[in-house]
Amino acid sequence: MPLNVLKIKALCFDVDGTLSDSDNVYTQRFTKFFPRFLFKDPHHSARRLVMWMESPGNALLSVADRLHLDVYMVALINFFSQHKHYSAKEFLLVPGVDDMLKQLHGRYPMAIISARDEKTNMKFLEKFDLVKYFDVIVTGLSAKYTKPYPDPIFLAAEKMNVAPEHCLMIGDTTVDIRAGKSAGAQTVGVLCGFGEEYELRKMGADEILEDTTKLLKIL
Numbered sequence: 001m002p003l004n005v006l007k008i009k010a011l012c013f014d015v016d017g018t019l020s021d022s023d024n025v026y027t028q029r030f031t032k033f034f035p036r037f038l039f040k041d042p043h044h045s046a047r048r049l050v051m052w053m054e055s056p057g058n059a060l061l062s063v064a065d066r067l068h069l070d071v072y073m074v075a076l077i078n079f080f081s082q083h084k085h086y087s088a089k090e091f092l093l094v095p096g097v098d099d100m101l102k103q104l105h106g107r108y109p110m111a112i113i114s115a116r117d118e119k120t121n122m123k124f125l126e127k128f129d130l131v132k133y134f135d136v137i138v139t140g141l142s143a144k145y146t147k148p149y150p151d152p153i154f155l156a157a158e159k160m161n162v163a164p165e166h167c168l169m170i171g172d173t174t175v176d177i178r179a180g181k182s183a184g185a186q187t188v189g190v191l192c193g194f195g196e197e198y199e200l201r202k203m204g205a206d207e208i209l210e211d212t213t214k215l216l217k218i219l
Helices: 024-031 042-054 056-066 070-083 097-104 118-127 151-160 174-183 197-203 212-218
Strands: 010-013 110-113 136-138 167-171 186-190 207-209
Touching: 010 151, 097 212, 110 151, 110 167, 118 136, 136 151, 151 167, 151 174, 167 174, 174 186, 174 197, 186 197, 186 212, 197 207, 207 212
Parallel strands: 010 110, 010 167, 110 136, 167 186, 186 207
Antiparallel strands: none
């Protein structure tokens, strides 16, 4: 279904692969282990490997969905999201995100919707002075269940005083799209993270963008 821009009253952003390019450092390191004579696109293959290592829930969910086991998998993802401790690592900002948020600030209330812990999220947001742009920060333990359940979006919508169906969930994986659709929100899939266009479309993304900053063009 095409994106209905007039219906959007608030924006909800995933962090990893959407605002933060934190895993790009590891992708660059792994790329050299994927020889071009065996892999058509070594960089792409390395990114998929990092996705499995960093976010096994995202990868497992896409597999489970094909096997019709997704109901059981989301419960497992929720458990690991709330009990996994992330190690500190170098953060990178997706190019142009700061300027995009600056332009959107004041036009829409905005929320962070992340499955990571509060400390990790705040470390990233504070490093790039992004906290000032967000009205609500929802982390992995803020709601009873984290993504791909809709609970984090319901919580953010309530705090922003906006109905969930008037929110736009922006993320790079099927987990983000599933959470948004389950909450009744519109969704945008971005290709600057780990998601593949075909799987984001299959999950029901209302719009696909090359990267998060392209959001300005449609809003």
